[in-house]
Amino acid sequence: MRFKYGSIALLLFVFAGSCAKEEPILKTEEVYHQELDDLLNTFKAETGIVIYYEASNDAEQKNLEIMHGINSDVYYKGEKKYQLLQYWIEGLIDVLKAYPKTFMAKADLKSVFIVNSGSLSYSGIANLSKRSIAINRLHNAGYKETLAHELFHLFDPAPAQSVWTTEQQQFDMTWQSFNPPGFVYGDGCGLENTIKTYTQGFITDYCRCNSTEDRAVTFQMLVFHSDMLLGKTINDSYLESKVNFIRDLVNQYGYNL
Numbered sequence: 001m002r003f004k005y006g007s008i009a010l011l012l013f014v015f016a017g018s019c020a021k022e023e024p025i026l027k028t029e030e031v032y033h034q035e036l037d038d039l040l041n042t043f044k045a046e047t048g049i050v051i052y053y054e055a056s057n058d059a060e061q062k063n064l065e066i067m068h069g070i071n072s073d074v075y076y077k078g079e080k081k082y083q084l085l086q087y088w089i090e091g092l093i094d095v096l097k098a099y100p101k102t103f104m105a106k107a108d109l110k111s112v113f114i115v116n117s118g119s120l121s122y123s124g125i126a127n128l129s130k131r132s133i134a135i136n137r138l139h140n141a142g143y144k145e146t147l148a149h150e151l152f153h154l155f156d157p158a159p160a161q162s163v164w165t166t167e168q169q170q171f172d173m174t175w176q177s178f179n180p181p182g183f184v185y186g187d188g189c190g191l192e193n194t195i196k197t198y199t200q201g202f203i204t205d206y207c208r209c210n211s212t213e214d215r216a217v218t219f220q221m222l223v224f225h226s227d228m229l230l231g232k233t234i235n236d237s238y239l240e241s242k243v244n245f246i247r248d249l250v251n252q253y254g255y256n257l
């Protein structure tokens, strides 16, 4: 009996020993932080795009933060901060690199802020003069869709927040000619931006806010919910014209949707 128990004990010891050897070596937060900075430096060198993810003393960052209504409290600061941020930002970089180069050249994106805050009302915001986007991860399980929306604002040939040339006015008038007769933008601002709020000519209620939101949402839906969007166009020639217009437009910049 003694021999038998001894064998079992030895066997358990051997198993325990082999399990311990296979334990992965955990990286420290410091290592994740360094890897993240290396990743961002490489991305910046390749694309010129800066990604901000925490407060710093950088004057340009502070200037851009004001534009996006960001204060130092809105950055992610949970447990395993750098590990999680590295994961998020690797994903973000993959998404940005997947956009056609010509489209990105037109959008001329210069910086992206990654924040995580309930005190900020937006899920995403774009600043046209600074070519900067802020993405609020707290409101964004699917941040890629918000990114597409904000990126389109930068890409839009007749963007909001700017004085339009005659050419831009004509571009916007062409877009507005697709609206149902007599429609005037303005009743959709602040309303829901989901397909379940569809009305004739507008894929979501939010599209009814203004023409630049209408275009950005139509693009966003074409990228992420094309089956549902195209389904609506079957009996909606207004929406069909808008979808075709966006498709033709982005196609000219290498984006085949």
Ligand SMILES: [Zn+2]
Pocket: 149, 150, 153, 213, 216
């Ligand atoms: Zn928008």
